[in-house]
Ligand SMILES: Nc1nc2c(ncn2[C@@H]2O[C@H](COP(=O)(O)OP(=O)(O)O)[C@@H](O)[C@H]2O)c(=O)[nH]1
């Protein structure tokens with residue numbers, strides 16, 4: 001049995017650095033998986049669940065680092081990149097543009113980037129900025145995206161299943177490399193499915 005669905009790999013993760021610019025990122029080698037999502041969708045909570053740590057999310061909330069790419073190291077060849085959150089209505093246009101530029105640049109240039117985890121609130125899936133991101137990833141061509149419909153605990157099982165079905169149908173029309181699942185960072189629901197995807201990307205044998 002492969003070790004794909006165990007959490008042990010990720011528990012060792014530690015914070016390495018925050019980068020305001022792609023030039024400040026660590027050497028573009030090995031395997032990087034990036035986490036992205038609208039502010040408040042639960043990105044930090046998902047990161048906590050994956051690594052079973054509270055420190056990582058705290059780093060991602062430190063003022064000044066929320067608009068940067070935060071890099072966490074799993075081992076010598078594997079990293080998690082926490083991309084800046086987007087979609088706060090109150091954020092000034094300049095900040096939105098900066099977010100887009102950083103993320104676009106990161107996605108288009110980062111060779112070690114093997115996959116993107118896109119966190120959405122299951123009650124508000126596929127907002128315009130999410131589509132924009134999916135289009136950008138599709139444009140790069142070879143980059144798989146795995147969508148987490150987070151906060152599933154806020155909906156009934158049948159409503160969550162219905163949303164999953166609708167989101168799957170919408171993305172299937174446009175993209176080949178986008179997958180989707182129900183998740184709850186609060187309940188830990190969907191972790192096994194997520195670890196299976198991460199295990200593939202990180203090439204855990
Ligand atoms: N009910 C519920 N609340 C969640 C879940 N995930 C995150 N939250 C809450 O949503 C809010 C935003 O979460 P956070 O991880 O900080 O989101 P981020 O801005 O995307 O990093 C916090 O109050 C979390 O406790 C979930 O799965 N279920």
Ligand SMILES: [Mg+2]
Pocket residue numbers: 043044045060061085
């Ligand atoms: Mg956060």
